[in-house]
Amino acid sequence: DRAAAADAPVTPGALADGTAVPLLANLGKPQDAAKAVELGAEGVGLFRTEFLFLSSSQAPTVEEQTKAYTELLQAFPGKKVVVRALDAGADKPLAFLNDAHEENPALGLRGLRALRASEDILREQLTALANADAATEADLWVMAPMVSTVEETEYFVTLAKEYGIKTAGVMVEVPSSALLADKVLAHADFASIGTNDLTQYTLAADRLLGSVSSFQDPWHPAVLQLVKATGDGGRVTGKPIGICGEAAADPLLAVVLVGLGATTLSMAPTALADVRATLLHHSLDDAKRIAGAALAASDAASARAAAQEAAAQHT
């Protein structure tokens, strides 16, 4: 019955053939960690650090950041926790990082670009993360947002390692990084695809603008091609590829993303149960076949329909 099902231990994410697909949580504050664990999160795939400081006028101190990151890491002993460096600008403006008016903020000094322009803030964040890492038992991974070149990847990973961060990577949110994923990954320990921004930049449609919201659909085969390019980069370099955009929360799309080469999925904790259940219905070969059907479509609606049809035909 329902009560018994709710008490049953949550199994780790896996496909029908036993292939592990760790299911992780997207979080914005340490206080949400306990609920995520309860819902079966095997770790954190995206901790959005900027959410802690959206209303701050001053840059956060090393002390206050150390406290917040320590609280987060303490909730996941022995588990992977991917923390993203401050992603300031466009939909997430931070007063202490974004001051200039920009006509097109999504194409402006945001994400890693903004951190690089205020490198002290990035250095303080890395200091706080290293402090929290030293005081806790979690497996800390750190990544940079909105990376669009191989050179930016080298810059960020080199700096993070200077602070003792053992696992450093980048988000793939811009088509340039997806297309050069093998070269990006030659300098990074991992990549995580942000499908929200990747869709925005692929379809050239502002994710905040209602009048173009119909373009913001991660089922679009052009977006799927870029996920595949990133997955292929992960395969040739032997590096893990996470997905941390909203797309991972759509159960059938989650199967497609795994078929395209994603090795972990991160989502809002409330989406974990449905994605876990759907993955168990498909083997890796099945997921590749379903992904192939979606990739061959020419628009988002037909990609979704083709995947549904392919998923219904079990081999």
Ligand code: PEP
């Ligand atoms: C994304 O862009 O998909 C992502 C995960 O980051 P955010 O939504 O915070 O920009």
Ligand code: MG
């Ligand atoms: Mg993003």
